[in-house]
Amino acid sequence: MKKVKLKVPATVANLVCGFDILGMAVHDPYDEMEFKLLDTPEIIIKHQDAFGLPEKASENVAGIVLLKIQEHLNLSHGFEVIIRKHIKPGSGLGSSAASAAGAAFGANLLLKNILSKDEMVHFAMFGEELASGVRHADNIAPCLYGGITLVKSADPVDIIPLNAPQLFVAAVHPQVEVKTSDSRQILKKNISLKSAVEQWGNIAGLIAGIQKNDFSLIGRSLHDVIIEPVRSILIPKFDEIKLKSLEMGALGGGISGSGPSVFMLTEQKETAEKISQMMKSVYDSTGIESFVYVSKINPSGIQIVEEAYP
Numbered sequence: 001m002k003k004v005k006l007k008v009p010a011t012v013a014n015l016v017c018g019f020d021i022l023g024m025a026v027h028d029p030y031d032e033m034e035f036k037l038l039d040t041p042e043i044i045i046k047h048q049d050a051f052g053l054p055e056k057a058s059e060n061v062a063g064i065v066l067l068k069i070q071e072h073l074n075l076s077h078g079f080e081v082i083i084r085k086h087i088k089p090g091s092g093l094g095s096s097a098a099s100a101a102g103a104a105f106g107a108n109l110l111l112k113n114i115l116s117k118d119e120m121v122h123f124a125m126f127g128e129e130l131a132s133g134v135r136h137a138d139n140i141a142p143c144l145y146g147g148i149t150l151v152k153s154a155d156p157v158d159i160i161p162l163n164a165p166q167l168f169v170a171a172v173h174p175q176v177e178v179k180t181s182d183s184r185q186i187l188k189k190n191i192s193l194k195s196a197v198e199q200w201g202n203i204a205g206l207i208a209g210i211q212k213n214d215f216s217l218i219g220r221s222l223h224d225v226i227i228e229p230v231r232s233i234l235i236p237k238f239d240e241i242k243l244k245s246l247e248m249g250a251l252g253g254g255i256s257g258s259g260p261s262v263f264m265l266t267e268q269k270e271t272a273e274k275i276s277q278m279m280k281s282v283y284d285s286t287g288i289e290s291f292v293y294v295s296k297i298n299p300s301g302i303q304i305v306e307e308a309y310p
């Protein structure tokens, strides 16, 4: 029986100023996914976690991706997938992208690498669409490519993998609900030319800083004049956490994806650890439960843990 086991990482979308176009893979948290290739055409999804997600293939983020791949390739095979999710749905840490990208990656391995990475991104976006109503690739791309990625275009898919600087990421997930669909709904539909010019400067500066390993330039570019001022009101203690993190030596940071998680980039692991403790204590003092994660930028994305092709 052909089977594979994967570790599928969380991702931080937007990277502050790059709404829907930039994203970065981290090591922690991650989901575990096990795939078997079936001789029959069923798509069987089993969740071994506590999130109560639908298991019917057409209603499951991984399931819909497998159905689309199966249909596109006219496969007589099916798949069984066991998912142990540790990235909480609705965290802003790319939980749906992990299921979607993991499904495309796992199926592709079992099908002897029949798909290119950009084709995997294309199919994985059906999972994002099911989860939030929008086909965005800024979490899927870093999950599949690793490191930091630029979505030059989502349709047609054109992903540019960028450098993965040796930086640390401190992230906090406060236990408040922010749905991606809601936090997209509240965004302004029109922006001023002045804001656009400022944002272009920051995005270009951030990409240049990433490619040149210029940490000061990365820090100076991690500013968002369009999305963060609107969305941050949905995240309790956002301003306090950001200010304290910068005072403690973070290069910069902001909302992870559509929130409510908040992330900060640092040069030193100790700084990231201290910031994560501060993040936790800010939420503890307000009675909001939170989870914190510290890891390096993950340069390789999805990891194959086990493969068997007898």
Ligand code: HSE
Pocket (backbone or CB within 6 Å): 013, 014, 019, 020, 021, 092, 094, 136, 138, 139, 180, 183, 184, 257, 258
């Ligand atoms: N770019 C998306 C957004 C990411 O900010 O809505 C959602 O995880």
